Amino acid sequence: MDLDTVRTFVAAADTGRFQEAAAELAVTQQAVSKRIAALERSLGVRLFTRTPRGAELTIDGQAFLPHARELLRVAERATASVRTGRRPLRVDIIASRGAASGLMRAFHQAHPDVELDVLMLLDIDTAVAAIRSGEIDASFRAVAAPGRPLPEDIESVRVLDEPLQLLTGPAHALAGARSVPLAGLAGHRIWMPGIVPGTEWAAYYEDLVAEFGLTIEATGPNFGSDALLDTVADTPALATFIGQHTRLVWPAGHGLRRIPVTGPTPVYPHSLLWHRDNPHPALPTLRAHLAATTAAPGAGGTWAPTWVRPR
Structure with a gap:
């Protein structure tokens, strides 16, 4: 059903005159008459009766009017849901x-x-496909892994370097350390079942292993962070990496330790991605907030893969 004809019908019903409806809609009176006639043909009923006082609704017109108003309200809500500045800012945070x-x-x-x-x-x-289609407005990612450059219409800015920490159980050989040098982790088993081949974080840890001779095992099913914490707490031979800003809660009996890694400190680079033509008014606000509240990436004494983009 054509919404212009429905909108014209409602205007004519409210004003009681085709001429006044035409003025309200900024069209000619002839256009109003044609739209009403087209709607009547579509519905197979008469909607108005012409009288000396103007146009009065027939019984069918009175029955159709509340539904016509609801059609226009639904159309407005549908338009508002995607109108720039009136829909939520959609952001992908991975986890x-x-x-x-x-x-x-x-x-x-x-x-x-x-x-x-x-x-x-x-x-x-x-994430990139969702940005390009307009499904989301932005995504936090580590870019750009070797051989996987971003499309030219995707912008990115490095917003946070997150230090990695070593997470161990209370019986691990390094559990009592206040910090541990990165080279000192060689020979220790680091278990990370959440590494998914082909992801940007898999590329990150592959480079970390290659550069510092570490042993990272991704074997076994990934039952989530709770199961990972249980295993690390109960197995003295295993440790895992965890981001400094990752929020985890474990039972008091686990006695887990978060140990800073130094010399250099490996940092995971978080970048914000968005489409260069995205018009959402809140997107610049988000970018300005991140620029003002996060430390400049690339600090001395840290390590990140060579393929990571500078700020």
Whole structure:
């Protein structure tokens, strides 16, 4: 059903005159008459009766009027849901407990007036496709892994270097250390079942292993962070890497240790990605907030893969 004819019908019903409806809609009276006639043909009923006082609704017109109003309200809500500035800012944070989640929580606290939709997409290809299609407005990623350059219409800025920490159980050989040099981890078993081949974080850890001679095992099913914590707590031979800003809670009996890694400190580079033509008015606000509240990446004494983009 053509919404212009429905809108014209409602205007004529409200004003009671085709001439006044035409003035309200900025069309000719003839156009109003043609639209009403087309709607009547479509419905197979008469909607108005012409009288000396103007146009009066027939019984069928009275029955159709509330539904016509609802059609226009639904159409307005549908338009508003995608209208720039009136729909939520949609941002991919990969995981609910990671650093990107913390960055977006801080943004929400600083800008509670900005409505947000937070999504969690697994791989960078899915995220980039969602950005290009307009499904999301931005994504936090590590870019750009070797051989996987970003499309030319995708912009990125490095917003946070997150230091890695070693997570051990209480019986691990390094559990009592206040810090551990990165080279000192050679020979220790580091278990990370959440590494997914082909992802940007898999590329990151491959480079870390190659440069410092570490042993990272990704064997076994990934049952999530709770199962990982249980295993590390109970197995003295295993440790794992965890981001400094990753929020985890474990039972008091686990006695887990978060140990800073130094000399150099490996940092995971978080970048914000967006489409260069994205017009959402809250996107510049998010970018300005991140620039003002996060430390400049690339600090001395840190390590990141050579393929990581500078700020």
